[in-house]
Amino acid sequence: MSILTVSPTKPIKSSKFSDGQLTELHSQRMSIPKLAKQLGVSQQSVCKRLKELGLKPNGKPGPFPKYKKAGPEGFLCSSCGKAKPLRQRKGTICKKCTHDRWVSTREGALRCRYSMKKCHARQKGLQFSLTLEYFKNLYEQQGGRDGYTDEQMTFAFGHGRSRTTVSLDRIDNEGAYTPDNVKFCCLGANAKKRNKPVDQFMVQLELDFSNGVSDVSQPKAKEESNPENTL
Numbered sequence: 001m002s003i004l005t006v007s008p009t010k011p012i013k014s015s016k017f018s019d020g021q022l023t024e025l026h027s028q029r030m031s032i033p034k035l036a037k038q039l040g041v042s043q044q045s046v047c048k049r050l051k052e053l054g055l056k057p058n059g060k061p062g063p064f065p066k067y068k069k070a071g072p073e074g075f076l077c078s079s080c081g082k083a084k085p086l087r088q089r090k091g092t093i094c095k096k097c098t099h100d101r102w103v104s105t106r107e108g109a110l111r112c113r114y115s116m117k118k119c120h121a122r123q124k125g126l127q128f129s130l131t132l133e134y135f136k137n138l139y140e141q142q143g144g145r146d147g148y149t150d151e152q153m154t155f156a157f158g159h160g161r162s163r164t165t166v167s168l169d170r171i172d173n174e175g176a177y178t179p180d181n182v183k184f185c186c187l188g189a190n191a192k193k194r195n196k197p198v199d200q201f202m203v204q205l206e207l208d209f210s211n212g213v214s215d216v217s218q219p220k221a222k223e224e225s226n227p228e229n230t231l
């Protein structure tokens with residue numbers, strides 16, 4: 001006796017709404033976009049079911065995005081021009097381009113960074129008590145500049161990321177992501193700082209800079225010993 005004996009069953013309908021629901025709403029003269037919205041499903045599945053039930057759609061269907069086909073399972077992204085699988089389609093552009101457009105705005109980039117940080121903290125088992133509001137305000141407060149070196153930060157991530165890509169540093173590396181323990185800085189600075197205490201890192205930065213333009217970064221002690229320079 002095998003447990004795996006297959007008994008003939010009807011194919012299970014994997015839909016989220018019943019025929020009754022649809023006929024009920026359809027009788028209220030709802031258009032396809034409205035039906036789809038009401039039932040929380042796609043317009044296509046509403047169309048399909050209406051056809052199965054032999055019902056005529058009320059009003060006109062909403063405009064379907066016109067996209068260029070590329071083979072049976074692909075389309076041409078109108079943004080990057082590459083052929084992509086249909087499942088990666090968002091309107092006429094691909095998912096990657098949608099994402100790139102979104103993160104190219106400051107709002108999108110910050111939101112994206114925020115959720116990544118939150119996820120990263122959870123994975124590492126670190127406390128994360130920053131709100132998105134705080135995250136964005138902190139960035140604005142810093143004027144988009146590195147909290148240690150005052151360098152302008154950039155938003156290129158992934159393959160395009162560079163030394164100046166924005167990153168969130170935990171001031172005390174042993175501590176958690178709390179409002180008083182975070183600062184935005186460039187990826188380069190973050191990598192240099194690693195788990196050094198801030199004081200030690202600031203000294204290191206001063207030394208780094210003094211290699212190049214020694215005249216500009218005069219140690220503070222010298223200025224103080226020269227009172228005639230002030231005022």
Ligand SMILES: [Zn+2]
Pocket residue numbers: 077078079080081082093094095096097
């Ligand atoms: Zn694309």
